[in-house]
Each structure stands twice: as structure tokens, then as C-alpha cells.
Amino acid sequence: MATQTIEFRDTAARSAEAAASASPEELRDIQGDKLVLNMGPSHPSTHGVLRIIIEMDGETITRAVPDIGYLHRGDEKIAENMTYTQFIPYTDRLDYLAPLANNVAYALAVEKLMGIDQKLPLRCQYIRVICCELARISAHLLGLGAFAMDVGALTVFLHTFTEREKIYNLCESLTGARFTTSYTRIGGVTRDLPPGWVDQVRKFLDEVVVNIAESETLLTRNRIWVDRTKDVGVISREMAIDHGLTGPNLRGSGVDYDVRKASPYLVYKDLEFDIPVGSVGDCYDRYLVRMEEMRQSVRILHQCLDKLPGGADNRSKEPVNIADGKTVLPAKDKVLTSMEELIHQFMLVTQGVDAPPGEIYFGAENPKGELGFYIDSRGGGTPHRLKIRAPSFVNLSILPAVLPGHLMSDVVAILGSFDFVMGECDR
């Protein structure tokens, strides 16, 4: 009896065979359309109001178009309509996870324009470095916690937030506000360190290193974490530089560019710290870089607290402001009793500091990357143009180049590893 062989193949093989000899119109019928998915603007992993329009073939992303601007408040326009000092509270709202660092960067930019950045008293410079590094730890703790939570490790988030709460308490006793600090002024800071603050910071530093170590044991060799982040979102060195990435995202790709080392400001050149860099440029490397940066910040903070001129209580009455009535507001008791200080106070409040005509760019190493201010001054108390180079804005511009080829679930890991803030991106 003759036997007949009947071949049953799976649908994928049959459609592949049909697709090989199909015209473009037929091909579309066979394969189906690509799915366009809208992610955001309010999605837990977009950390604010980022919207990404994702085109997918099955689970694989073929195209990604970020849509930003949902938090645009026109900060640059606002800056042109007020004095330099009045703009300081607006810098709190740029990267709202590290307001202290923004305050410092902006004050330094205006001081560079006025040519007084070298005249800052040493105590003021140390206090500002302490502010920057506390802000860096705070921002990285949040970035890390949110990143881990997005890929499923909720415990880390609770861990890091315990420590952030302590930083907020320190901010509160230093500046009077937990969140909107507005601590710096052009030519100084609003007030000296409160009594006992240095000891509180030391206590915090001892606690945070334990916490960082605990978070690390939860993640660094965690099989799920490694699977979700290793070789995901790889950015090569050339690509990172071409897209202008800065901060931990650039260093994760192996470029040792850190503004604190490349063009040191404040007292960073007198402090010892290392710049961690990654080797592959994937999400895991960016995570490791942030982890190590927090440890380096702790190291910097210990040195600052030891070297602080005047010590914790400032017994020797070291100044924290530039002694120039034309730039820094005079002491309140002097304003009400002395004519000259009253005039200075009046001029500074009504007309602002008198900046010379000229233009400067100042970049500071913020937790998210290089926060730059380009100021075009035509003289007087208000800028003619103030451009904010927001690191999150530039870092996000690489998304269309990084996302395609990844799975939908990798988007969450990649976004988490970028650690962006939309307040700064949209300005």
C-alpha cells in the first residue's frame, strides 16, 4: 500500500516562506501592521511627564519618538524679566531632586559673570561643596531606588528613601526648607551652618555608607537585577560623546569626563576623590557608576567637614559672604542703623547686582550631568538672555538611538538607568 507523506509546518515557517515571495502590499497582509504604543506622559517609569511614542513589531521596538515639554514653564523667559537674585528660587525647580546643587551652580555662573568667583571666602566654598555632595547623594539615592523599583525590586526604594529623609532633615535645619532650598546668594550663602549641624552630617554619613552597602547586597549580584540590566541599553563611547551625554550616563560608557576634575570650581581641586567609569555602557554600568559616586561623595564630605575653615561652630568668625555691599545684602541689624548699608540694601533689592556687559558659560557637575548656564548680559541687574543647559534634556535626546531593537520591558530599565528629571528637561 502506497504511503503519502504530509508535512505540517508551524505557522512561522509558512509565513516566512510566503513573505519571501510577496509584493509589499501582500507582505503587509501577511505580517500585519506594526503596533504603535503611547507610553506616558503619566507612566510610573517615566519619572514625571515624559511621553514616548513607541512603534513595535511584536515585542521588539522598531522606532521611538520622545515627546517632551509637558512641564515647560518658560524659565528662560522668566529669567529675562527679573534680577539675578530673584531667579534663585526658580533654580530649585529645575532638577528638583537636587535643589542645593542647582542653587550653587547658578550662583557660581552669575559670580563668574561678575568676576567675583575667585573672591568667595573659603568657608563659603566649603559649605557649597558640602551642599553639592549632599544633593548628589540624595539624587542618586532616589535615582537608584526608582530604577530598582521600576524593574521590580521594591525593597531598595524603601531603603534609599529612609536615608533621603535624613538628608531632607539636614536641608531643613540648614536652609529652612526641605525641598525648595534657595540657599545660595550671589556672593555667598543665606546663612552660616546652624549649631550642631556638622555633627549631624557626620552621623548621617556613617549611616548612609551602611545603607549603600545594604542596597548593594540587594542588587549588585542579584540574578534578576543583572539579567534585567546587563547588556541592555548599551551606549558606546563615541555615541555618548556625539549625543553630548554628561554625568554618570557618559561615565558609564567609559569616558572619564567630570567637570569637578576637568575644570575644577570651588575647592574641588583641593579634595581627593576618584571618578568611577564603566566599561560596557549598559544599564548595569550606569548603576555601578552611581553607586560608587555616592561613596566618593561621602569621602568628599568627610574631607570638607574636617577642613572647614572656622570649624563646626565658626568660633573664629570666618565670613561666609563676600564683604562687598554692592553684591551681597548687608546684615539686617546694620540695615536699620546705618545709612550706607540701608542704601546698599535698597539698591540690591530694587535693581539687583550690577553685572558688567559680557557673556559667560559656566557648567557644574550636577547629579544628572553638566548643568550649564549661558548668560548674555548687556549690563545691569537682569540678564538679556539666560540659557540653561539642562543635562536631562541632552541625555534624553539619545533615546531614539538607544531604544530600537530592545524589548518593550527593557524601556523601563533604560529609562530608570538614565535617571532624568523632567522639571529640568522641560524648564
Add this chain to the structure above:
Amino acid sequence: MAVRLQEAFPGLVSAPTEFRGEATLKVADADRIAEVCAHAKQALGFDMLLDLSSVDNYGADPRWTVVYELYGIGHGVHLRLKADVSEEKSELPTVSTVWRTADWHEREAYDMMGIRFAGHPDLRRILMWEGYPYFPLRKDFPLAGKPTELPDTAFTRTAPLEGGPFVTMAGGKDSMAREPRARTPE
């Protein structure tokens, strides 16, 4: 570095001016800015475009200035390039072919100032929404905003300054006159 760039383009790139330790070069012909930038990147090692901003010189001619903030990771030198563009033209070549990061910066400059970049792959609005009719960073755009005629989905109203409880508008009644409970002193 600045001098070397000037020597490569005699007549086109001005002598560097220095302010607060920063060198600024002026490029006379904005149409050749991409050429100058490409040379700066390839021959002089400025591999990073840190920032691109636009300035409105309202009332002066040429009206726009586009500012490029260059940086070389290898040598650690900053350099600023500036190019003027007239209001009638409002266009200069894109540098997004030189540095990919210029893509979003140029979209922002277009969105905020209305300067176009010839050859840009995707020159759409970036911070404001598609279809918004004004360029808000221009000096003749008021701080309070302008109403737009896009119903429901996208609209702006002027900031609610007038009519606020503690706001006295120029030429309007003062707070005593606006307060119904206020009594004239006997």
C-alpha cells in the same frame, strides 16, 4: 586653539575675544557655520557640543545670534562660536550632521525663537505643542503670554495677574478702592 581655527578660515572667522577666561569667535557668514564646526571637530578635536543657544538682539540688525559652546574631551578646552542671522533670512545650516546632540538643541532654538536650520532631519517644535503659533522667547512676546485660537485641546490664556486679590494694575483702582469692606477714615 581659537587662533588655529581662525587661521584655518581667514576672513571668515574673527580674532578671538576674551572675557572671564573664555574665548569667543565670531563667524562672519552664518551659511558656512557647519563647515567651521566640522573643521573644529575633525582637525581640532572639539568632539562635544555642550550647548547651542539663540539670542534675540531685538531692535538691532541682524536680529538673531546663534551661540555654539564647544568642548574637547581630549584637551579640555572650551570654545564659543557665534553667528549672526538676519530676521528676513532666519535660517542657517544645521550642525546636527557634525554632532548628533545638536538635533534637539536646534529644535529648541526653532521652537523658542523661530530660527530655522537648513538640512535638519526633523525640525518640529519640541517644548511647545505642534501648531502653537508664536515663538515665546522673542523679546516682543509678552511675559504674560498671548491667547491662541486652538480650542479645547491646546490653548493658552494670559497669566491671571489682573483681578488677583493683591494685584493693582497700572491705571486701575488701588486696593482700598477695590475692597468693599474698607471704610474711609473719619
